[in-house]
Amino acid sequence: MHRVVEKPEGQYDVAILGGGFAGAAASRRLTQAGLRVLIIEARDRLAGRMWTQEQFFDGHAVEWGGAFMLDRLSYPLTWKEIDAHGLALDWGSLEPTKLIWLSAGERRVGPMPVPLDELASFERLILHLSALASRIDPHRPIEEQDVSELDVTWPTLIEGLALGPHTRELFAAHIVTLAGDPWDVPSALPLLHTIAKSGSVSAATFFAAPYDTPMARTLGPQLADGTGALHAAVMSGSDAEVLLGVKVTAVEDAGESVRVQTTAGDVTVGSVVCALPIGVLSNVSFTPELSPELQSLAGQGVAAQAEKVTMFVSNCPEPFYAHGIPEGGGFATASTTFHEGDRAIVVGFTSEAGVLDINDTAAVERSLQQYVPGIKVEAVAWHDWAGDEFARGTWSYLRPGQTAVRPKARQARGRVTFAGSDFDARLGVEGALHTGGLAAEEVLGILGR
Ligand SMILES: Cc1cc2nc3c(=O)[nH]c(=O)nc-3n(C[C@H](O)[C@H](O)[C@H](O)COP(=O)(O)OP(=O)(O)OC[C@H]3O[C@@H](n4cnc5c(N)ncnc54)[C@H](O)[C@@H]3O)c2cc1C
Known part of the structure; x- marks a missing residue:
């Protein structure tokens, strides 16, 4: 069983930097292989x-960060954990939405997402997405x-599809919700890959009008007892020891060992798993310096x-799923994840950071009222992940060229290996678990175990 320690106690084989899901998965594999592992985590929690x-x-x-468990095909490692540990699922309200x-x-x-006179435009979009996705195996x-022409x-x-204004705006809102940024920032590749894997445009997008459990149908269920x-x-x-x-x-790789400098002193280990978000890597000094590929990712x-905003609301007689671009900006998607009587929990994703x-x-309520007139917001929960010095962003969506x-960016450098969802096309918790496992295997190789 892992335990929290006040300070390093003696000699460790491996230091794991960061106690997110990637760090957790790596620590489990490494301690099960008999290594002594120290997780170093900047926050006061894992x-x-x-x-x-x-x-x-x-x-x-409330789930301040990630919450939705994508489908079994996309998230096999995550579902293995959910099944093995018998974690209960929360599919949301089953009332008509x-x-x-x-x-x-x-x-x-x-x-119908678009007005009838835009049906042909909507159809053009769906057919176009389907044709683009068919280029992906x-x-x-x-x-x-070799799909670089889709990595834009x-x-x-x-361009050139002559989409109607409703089709264009709703698709833009869809991309904003998936990517967490305006649709001219992220790469088209992740969504096209999802469409290719699911074999259906509507199954992979919000346009599969989610009649029953809105967020659960499109993003997957949440965990009844939370992601914690x-x-x-x-x-x-994991038997790791944990510094909070x-x-x-x-991080200084001296060839025979690695010295990790921390705010609580130095630790010298045989190998390191760096499981930090890429957006914070430039706050850590690496010797030798990071590969050019990783430096470029870290810079971006x-x-x-x-x-992501969680709202506790009243005066909400029905569960709803709302999608669009509100005038002046607001929620690109807002949906009830719990509903009882006229009270509900609504999860919303903004159409642009800071909008x-x-x-x-009152401003949040006004924005939500554009979708549901009269709804009352009682309490709001959100965390500024972009401003958070230990995250600098939310989920690991790709920009063009990053795929x-x-x-290459994740490749081990000497005795230092890298893990984290930001390195992985699987996104979210699945990417974290996957790369945590990969980095642990690399460490075992480095240490000759
Ligand atoms: C709002 C939001 C919504 C999301 N929605 C979903 C979702 O529905 N489904 C899904 O699968 N994923 C979702 N994600 C993404 C998912 O949460 C992440 O991909 C995953 O948790 C990343 O795990 P990780 O271990 O790679 O990184 P992290 O969880 O970021 O772990 C890295 C750790 O490193 C620590 N750290 C940082 N700097 C230092 C330092 N200098 N020294 C020591 N420690 C440091 C951090 O405190 C952190 O604990 C969401 C994320 C956010 C923020």
């Missing part, structure tokens, strides 16, 4: 960008395929910067 807080409002928990669309200044309710790693932003790919339970499940197999509230400042950081003053509950660079 789990990084997935963070459950129990009893936040009215008895309900009201679908609300907001585009070109018009609010519509019903299963779903069974081969995306990094090994969305406006470039849909998943992290605890992974850590239950200690920041890593430098993850694309996703927009905010809404989230600390102003090809990421495998």
Whole structure:
């Protein structure tokens, strides 16, 4: 069983920098191989960008960061943990859901995303997406395929389609929700890859009008006991010692060993797993310096910067799923994840970072009212991940050109290996678990175990 220590106690084989899911997975594999492992975590808690807080409002928990477990095909390692540890799922409300669309200044309710006179435009978009995705082999790693012509932003790919304003705005809102940034920032490749894997445009997009459990249908379920339970499940197999509230400042590979400098003193180990978000790597000094590929990724950081906002609301008679670009900016997607009577929990993703003053509950309420007139916001929970010095961004969505660079960027340098969802096309917790496992195997090779 892992344990928190006040300071390093004696000699360690491996230091793991960062106690998110990547660090947890690496620590489990390495301690099970008989190595002595120290996890060094800057925050006063583990789990990084997935963070459950129990009893936040009215008895309900809040997930400040990642929460949704994608489908089994996309998240095999995650589901293995969920099944093995018997973690309960939360699929949301099973009542019929009201679908609300907001585009070109018009609010519509019903299963059709666009007005009837844009049906042909909508169809053109779907057919185009399907044709683009058919160039991707779903069974081969995306990094090994020559699909650089798809590794561009969305406006470039849909130029000339003459989409109607509603189709264009709703698709832009869709990309913003997936990528956490305006649609001219992220690469088109991740969504096209998802479409190729699922074999259906509507199954891979929000346009599969989610009649039943909106977020769960499109993003996957949440965990009934929170993502904290998943992290605890992974850590239950780890015997690592854990330093909390200690920041890593430098990593110096001396050839025979690695010296890790921290705010609580130095530790010398045989090998290191650096499981920090790429956006914070430039705060740590590396000797020898990081590979050019990793320096370039670290300089750019993850694309996703927009905010996830959890709202505890009343005067909400039906569960709803709302999608669009509100006038003046606001929520690109907002959906009930819990509903009872006229009270609900709504999870929203903003249409652009900073577009809404989230600390102003009245402003948040006005923005939500564009979708659901009369709804009342009682409490708001959000965390500024983009401003957080230990995260500098939210989820690991790719910019154009990053897909090809990421495998090289993750390559071990001497005795230092790299892990974290930001290095992996699998995104989210799955990418963290996957790369944590890869880095642990690399460490075993470095140490000759
Ligand atoms: C708002 C939001 C919504 C998301 N939604 C989803 C979702 O629905 N589904 C999904 O699968 N994923 C989602 N994600 C992404 C998911 O949370 C991350 O991909 C995953 O948690 C990353 O794990 P990691 O171990 O790679 O990195 P992290 O969790 O970031 O772990 C890195 C650790 O390093 C620590 N650290 C940083 N700097 C230092 C330092 N100098 N010294 C020591 N420690 C340091 C950090 O504190 C952190 O604990 C979301 C993320 C956010 C923020």
